[in-house]
Amino acid sequence: MNDDGLIALVAAGDDSALRALFSRHAPWLATRLRAVLPAADVEDVLQETFIAVWRGAAGYRPDNAAGGWLWGIARRQAALLLRRRGPGSVVAHYPSAAGDQQADDLAEAVAIRTDLERAVAMLGPPGTTEREVWRLLYVEDRPVAEVAEMTGVPPGTVKSRAHRARQLLRAVLRADGAAAELGRQVMKGDAR
Numbered sequence: 162m163n164d165d166g167l168i169a170l171v172a173a174g175d176d177s178a179l180r181a182l183f184s185r186h187a188p189w190l191a192t193r194l195r196a197v198l199p200a201a202d203v204e205d206v207l208q209e210t211f212i213a214v215w216r217g218a219a220g221y222r223p224d225n226a227a228g229g230w231l232w233g234i235a236r237r238q239a240a241l242l243l244r245r246r247g248p249g250s251v252v253a254h255y256p257s258a259a260g261d262q263q264a265d266d267l268a269e270a271v272a273i274r275t276d277l278e279r280a281v282a283m284l285g286p287p288g289t290t291e292r293e294v295w296r297l298l299y300v301e302d303r304p305v306a307e308v309a310e311m312t313g314v315p316p317g318t319v320k321s322r323a324h325r326a327r328q329l330l331r332a333v334l335r336a337d338g339a340a341a342e343l344g345r346q347v348m349k350g351d352a353r
Contacts, residue, residue, distance in 0.1 A: 164227030172218035183211050186228065190235050197302075198239055209238040240301040280333040284326055291326040298323050 162170075164185070170178035187207055194203045213234050221230060284292035297308045298319075305323075309316040 163225070165221075165223035165225060168214075168218050168221045168227060168230075169223065171215060172221065179211060179215055182214065182231075186231050187211075189228075190231060193232065194235060194239060198242070202239075202242060206235065206238045206242055209242075210235040213238060236302050243300065276334060280330045283329055283333050291322055291329065294319055294322040295326040295330075 162181075164182065167178045167182045167185075171182060190210065191203050191207055194206055198206060210231070214231065217234070221227075281292070281295075284295055286292070287296075293312065294308060297303045297311065298305070303311075305316045305319050309319045312319065314322075
């Protein structure tokens with residue numbers, strides 16, 4: 162049975178369809194989640210994802226895009242977890258998100274975390290323009306159009322604010338020296 166059929170059965174209350182959907186999609190979802198979350202949190206987010214699938218299956222519109230729908234739910238669950246834990250948990254995970262390179266030395270890991278926290282703090286207090294755009298685009302992984310709607314500014318303004326935030330973060334990380342390569346990996350690319 163295809164994914165759309167399984168989701169229709171889940172919407173009708175068929176828990177075996179949910180198990181089949183989980184078996185089919187949990188492995189690749191877990192792989193993608195490991196890129197943005199500490200390994201210890203991946204299973205919890207997967208569970209929350211499939212609880213949300215169970216609750217939201219009736220709202221799914223069959224269009225052979227179940228994988229994208231599932232990934233969207235998983236991303237939201239990951240963002241909710243990180244938001245509940247606060248900004249320190251997001252910054253603390255950047256070394257793994259930037260290539261799964263574990264620090265050889267605990268002191269090096271602490272230094273990298275400190276550099277990243279300092280760089281993010283340079284964007285201003287939570288809620289300021291660049292920091293909020295950075296959080297929505299890069300922490301919550303929201304598209305530019307959605308950030309524009311949420312902040313009440315045109316998409317071009319969101320892109321320019323994201324560009325300024327990336328420039329500031331790069332400058333701070335380059336000045337630190339120790340985290341320059343990590344900063345380039347974390348902040349590379351343009352806003353979507």
